[in-house]
Amino acid sequence: MLKRITAGLLLITLTMTAQQAQKPPAAPAEEGVVTFKSNTQLVIETVFVKDKNGKPIEGLTPKDFTLTENNIVQTIQFAEFQKFEDSKAPAAPATAVADAAKPVNPTTLSVPVTQITPETPGDLRHRDHRLLALYFDMAAMPVPDQIRALSSARKFIRTQMTASDEATILEYTGAAVKVLNDFTGDKMVLEASIEKLIVGEGQGFDEVDTTADTGTAFGQNDSEFNLFNTDRQLAALQTAVKMLGTLTEKKSLVYFSSGLRLSGSSNQAQMQATVNAAIRANVSFFPVDARGLVASAPLGDATVGSPGGQGMYSGQSALAMTGALQRSQDTMYSLAADTGGKALLDNNDLAAGIVNAQQAISSYYILGYYTNQTNLDGKFRRVKITVNVPDAKLDYRQGFYAGKTFSKFTAADKERQLEDALMLGDPITELTLAMEVDYFQMNRAEYFVPVTVKVPGSELALVKKSGGERTLIDFIGEVKDEFGTTVSNVRDKVDIKLSGETAAELVKRPIQYDTGFTLLPGNYTIKILARDDETGRIGTYMTKFLVPNLNKEDKRIPISSVVLSSQLVDMRDALFTAGKDNGKTPIANPLIQNGQKLLANVTHVFSRSKDMYVYLQAYQPNATAFEPLVAFVTFYRGQTKAFETQPLQVTEGLQNRLKTVPLKFSMSLSQLPPGRYDCQVTVLNPAGQKAAFWQAPIVLTQ
Secondary structure (H helix, E strand, O other): OOEEEEEEEEEEOOOOOOOOOOOOOOOOOOOOOOOOOOOOOEEEEEEEEEOOOOOEOOOOOHHHEEEEEOOEEEOEEEEEEEOOOOOEOOOOOHHHHHHHHOOOOHHHOOOOOOOOOOOOOOOOOOOOOEEEEEEEEHHHOOHHHHHHHHHHHHHHHHHHOEOOEEEEEEEEOOOOEEEEEEEEOOHHHHHHHHHHHHHOOOOOHHHOOOOOOOOOOOOOOOHHHHHOHHHHHHHHHHHHHHHHOOOOOOEEEEEEEOOOOOOOHHHHHHHHHHHHHHHHOOEEEEEEEOOOOOOOOOOOOOOOOOOOOOHHHHOHHHHHHHHHHHHHHHHHHHHHHHHOOOOEOOOOOOHHHHHHHHHHOOOEEEEEEEOOOOOOEOOEEEEEEEEOOOOOEEEOOOEEEOOEOHHHOOHHHHHHHHHHHHHOOOOOOOOOOEEEEOOEEOOOOOEEEEEEEEEEHHHOOOEEEOOEEEEEEEEEEEEEEOOOOEEEEEEEEEEEEEOOHHHHHHOOOEEEEEEEEEEOOEEEEEEEEEEEOOOOOEEEEEEEEEEOOHHHOOOOOOEOOOEEEOEEEEHHHOOEEEOOOOOOOOOOOOOEEOOEEEEOOOOOEEEOOOEEEEEEEEOOOOOOOOOOEEEEEEEEEOOEEEEEOOOEEEOOOOOOOOOOEEEEEEEEOOOOOOEEEEEEEEEEEOOOOEEEEEEEEEEEEO
16 A cells, blocks of 8 residues: 655754854946836637628738727737638548557556646647647546447547648546647547547546545545545646647647536535636637446436335436436536637537537638736736728627736635645756655565655745734645556644744755655655745745665665764754644654654765764575674765765664664764765675665765
């Protein structure tokens, strides 16, 4: 089982003893120099202009349009015409279909998470193309509906796709929104993505568990969040819409699902946020009910237990089932109606839903203007467009909600910002982060993986509150295996209250955040984000790491990671303990012993005035009796041995199946001059004639 250790520790580290010099005051501006600041926001509007016969009108320029925002006339910078040719696209090569029918290696079934490539100024690769996003909500469809939806998409790609169409395939499994391919007109690429989803048909509805943690990439992994499945589905749609919003063209999102039912007024906020995001991104929803035309038994089929009671005889049970079906379609209808799309309900030809999206986008104009209302207040901006062509009919969005600055974010906005930032292919690095990942074997199968993150205190903002000062930091992260599957995640919010000297120390000392996971041996990727909740600045750290299978180590002594530290602190000195054990027994952290914790020195920069601590574990799982070990630490400067500790002889270990042998060192660095060194740990087993070596560079400061 893969679990996350919920006990984290946040401390102001004291590893740097040298006082940092105060930053010099900023130089005064040169006399006579004036600085101007400007904030511009480009707004894109897609406008369908047709004559009285319903045909697109071509040849219009910006001067032919008049556009107002909140009754204020705006200057249109450009008017670009998108013209579509509806000739049939060339069929996919026969070899592509044959290749798709071949058996698939299970190791290739993990669909890599890619991104919709954003457009840059002057980027015309999507010009004169109709953009269709095929979104499969696998978490809301049982397997028969999944196969029906995927088959209809394949039918459209093979027989109904035109030369003007470009499509992207998106998948939601209850964990995250995955982009299987970017927008393309290549039928071979699109069919290959569909085939991957068909091969992986076992995922989806059966994996959704409303009583257990599903390990989502969003960080909302507490069981109570899974109860509100509709909110999660709408939030995933909002994420997909924001991905599409990086393109200026009109987009249609075809949403395949087996119903989407709101369960109360608490869901309306997410519903509205999803609709607003779609309108702002020029996206229309075209929901498709993958159940098709439903003809179910009045009291349910064989998968449903007998309702019992008088409702069986009065007709109330049958009416309740019919009402539940209609309510699950009402939300899909609302998504379409509110964004200018069209829902396909009670129809067995699911490909018709994609055709509706295709036919809804005819040739249109893209208008761009820089709004003179630059206040990011999140309020609605009403848009009105007219054209100086008699009898012309216009179709466009009537307004949009402006963006919001971080200071105006609600709690939901802040959570969404973190979730989106975690998914970004282009990491945000506004805060400086350093991180260390270690591993210690717990039993024959599992390993404890402590993770330490450092954030410079000088980059965090302090806020005065209740007579003291505080800083609030959000942490979110995920661990993925080599196939791209999220195996564990973390979401913590830590509120650090400071006063007096402690607040002053924050400017000169880093904040250290600790968490941990239990993992099986394998290759992993970890991505951690930290956000200053006062300024909204985000830092990202991403790295790959290996948890080795020490059970297979027979030539050398199996050892854990080596932790270097210059700080051993009492657990009662913690400024904040992040996370709760939720009544579960916490897994023992080998870095915590006798109420004291060894803080890993992430940067490997040590002061000569502080002692250095070294900790690791050796294992003897195959030994019939405990075998004494000898260990020592050596410092090299180039090829010269600068210092070596006395050999540490260990004659006993822990009474467990691994026969774990803790190895601890404490040494003074005052005798070594400042500079760069290579620190080497050597472990010897004289009886077994085995050894283990570990080496890493360090820096000593005055």
